[in-house]
Amino acid sequence: MFRKVVVQNLEKKIGNRIIISDVNLKVNSGDLLVITGPNGAGKTTLLRLIAGLIRKSNGEVLLDDKSYIPAISDLSRQIGYLGHRPMIYTGLTAYENLSFFGKMYQIENKSRIESLLSKVGLYFYRHHLVDTFSRGMMQRLGLARTLLHDPTLILYDEPFTGLDPEGQGLFRTTVRELQEAGKIQILTTHNPDYLQGLLICEVKLNLGQVIEVIQRSC
């Protein structure tokens, strides 16, 4: 378990095009860093770089001062990632999805799966095919999948997509609980108003660069 994430001079180029340029961030245990910015600002790319899902061109992502190289690292198993899409299998039931990912994380724990399904309001639908779920239900299941292995670093990419007001409330409550538990959380959104009532630090991104640090509490 690590206690801080440091992003140093992070850069991502595709061909000659710079997608992320010289980004520096530091997020400590219990912090919620919110990355805002318009479409195409590079929010998703930055999050995927931090998760190690894409290769960086330059710079470092340090987890407790250790360079994070995802392909040869068990550190990736301490990361929870909820993307635009919920990253689940629509051909399986909600329970089967969590059971499969539980196996991959070697935490085959029926009660953990069931309590997470209850937490996100899907216990009743646990044996239903995900294919029959609405967008919001899939996103709830995605949240349960993200938290299944009790990750240290949790990354959310536009997590409010498809969530109804009840789901948004559930999400805020979950984020608050995770803050209290000392988890490191990084979230991208167009609209930080969704996070009202939460202690956040916010950085604004545009054209791949941090243009403003709005609240310097991190």
Add this chain to the structure above:
Amino acid sequence: MLKKIFWIYGKDLREEFKALHNLLLMVVFALLLVFVFSLSINVSPTASQKIYPVYLWVIFLFTSTIGLSYSLDKERDQDALDALLLATGEWYSIFFGKFLTNLTLLCLVEIVVVPVYLIFLDFRGTLNIQILFLNLLLGSIGLTLVGTLLHAINLQMNGRQILLPILYFPIVIPLLIAVSQSLGIALGNSGNLQLWLSLMIIYDLIFTIIPLTIFDFVMEV
């Protein structure tokens, strides 16, 4: 790593057998090709003996592209591949899990198609079952290894289905020659069985090693 491979394989089969979309599509497509070939081949018995093996493997080649597209595309469907990568921490178990799924589907298609093919084309020679089994197994392994790797590359290039056959067909030509020749021997043609079997084994070994060396690079663009 082995456990992870089998969990991914198990998950894929569970998904597949719930809907049967992919398997049914592959079987129907392969049977249609058998039907088309049986109508179009009109040659002397001697010539047909040489053509049968080639056509059968062409059917499997075309059919395998359908299965390959499906198995990795569904990982992209809700971006589940990213979650799977974070959970496994490496690509090899994903690659070999997918390989096993694709191989199983192709073998199931072969179990249905081979007898139908022999009946439809009115095959009357002697069939060496052992050689046929070896031929189907080694040929399917080779096709699936190459196909799974190329499809993964294709996905990263955002080329989707269009590029797959263009990359896939030329690379499997040496394998197609070997499988067609050895299948011909199983159907009673003369030839050097050892040579063709060795070639298939070498081909399979090469395409087992290549993903181990390049798959990380391929997937982390």
